[in-house]
Amino acid sequence: MNITEVKIRVRYKETDQMGVVHHTNYYTWFEVARTEFMRNTGMNYRQMEENGVMLPLLETHCYYLQGARYDDLVTVRTWVSKYVGIRVTMDYEVIRDEDGALLARGSTVHAFTDINLRPLNIKKKYPEIHKLFASLVK
Amino acid sequence: MNITEVKIRVRYKETDQMGVVHHTNYYTWFEVARTEFMRNTGMNYRQMEENGVMLPLLETHCYYLQGARYDDLVTVRTWVSKYVGIRVTMDYEVIRDEDGALLARGSTVHAFTDINLRPLNIKKKYPEIHKLFASLVK
């Protein structure tokens, strides 16, 4: 349960004239995986936002090993690597299904905020979310 | 005043593996030109949205003649081609600066709505916006 895997088919639009996936799209895939991770843990991120809890980005990092290509099927794996009450770090791996090659690794650091993007004391305001994240750290 | 021209430098990200600009990006350029058109007429679209007037899309159309390439400088021209009170049509041309070639033509049809995307009687509620658009039709 602590690792979520999502399958993504590379879109034509995601390529650039180098013939591989433009580097920004890995971050979009991380986001797709994050949504499914949240769903798997029982938190629906869409509902969280509708309830006024946002997870804006503080940092993003990505290391590119090999380029994904149009129509490749890739698996994005994600998990919580760190949680310290006011911020949470998620790690990611992108694997090409055809040969199991690791294409990219990355991480994103998020703050918990309210709808006006002001920091939120998640432990106090949403103890059940706090407990869940604390239990998810891998 | 009735035609706005905007210069755009093609971004690497906007290319795809065909080596030309991905067709969706012309619509993004149309949107950039629309923002400047509005500014030129004295309506600031950001302020309009902040005041609760939205211009969501009803239709988009584009005809592609030649592909723009990375680092090309293009001019996007836009004007109001039709205005009937509840909806407005804008037309566009994308021209390559280097040789004046017409790369694409397009149009977008917009509704006036409130912030909840419900139709807005612009003539009644915002007569000054109504008058302006009526005067802008080319």
Next chain:
Amino acid sequence: MNITEVKIRVRYKETDQMGVVHHTNYYTWFEVARTEFMRNTGMNYRQMEENGVMLPLLETHCYYLQGARYDDLVTVRTWVSKYVGIRVTMDYEVIRDEDGALLARGSTVHAFTDINLRPLNIKKKYPEIHKLFASLVK
């Protein structure tokens, strides 16, 4: 076989500050559906491009009825609506799974070209592709 349906989960990145999917992304979804349509008919578009047959866009059209939202599950349906040897037209519908509402309709017109984006006489050069497309028109 003549209609392909693809499921797409709306990505956060695909939304804009209006709170709905930015209109350009429907065209990206059409492209995703096109790839699967081709695969279903036995033509792999990636292989087609590797063999030097490209399908660049001549026209794109979209009609927006209701906005898709983040995390919505939508079905994109696509089929060949016209084929005249040198160009092919595909039609699309985007349906929201939750309630079956039609969110958007569209069409794209493509030329057959070689790798240098020069027109290709598909009937002469690739009679099997010609026959297939001719048989697919709905």
Next chain:
Amino acid sequence: MNITEVKIRVRYKETDQMGVVHHTNYYTWFEVARTEFMRNTGMNYRQMEENGVMLPLLETHCYYLQGARYDDLVTVRTWVSKYVGIRVTMDYEVIRDEDGALLARGSTVHAFTDINLRPLNIKKKYPEIHKLFASLVK
């Protein structure tokens, strides 16, 4: 000469439903700034690619301080922070023009490769590019 500044007007498409610029777009702006940096130093990146020298990404990093909003005018500053013959690191700052606030900082690490994305000994093959980059480190 060692720092390039580029002005960017935030596009509507670059926002997401949080009402601010989606985090991936900062990387696209870094890329825009990179293109202008190269042009300012006398290397045209488009020509470099046409001559078979590519600069694919090895790493990307971004730190987000405040969110840019639709129609904001921002300045992206970029410079070479490290150069070790086979790879080059560029640093970036995104500043909001209205109040001079620093919105984001980032860096990208690039390899020199040939058109097939194989590592290139830039010092041997292109000594003039090597000298230029060595002289640009800030």
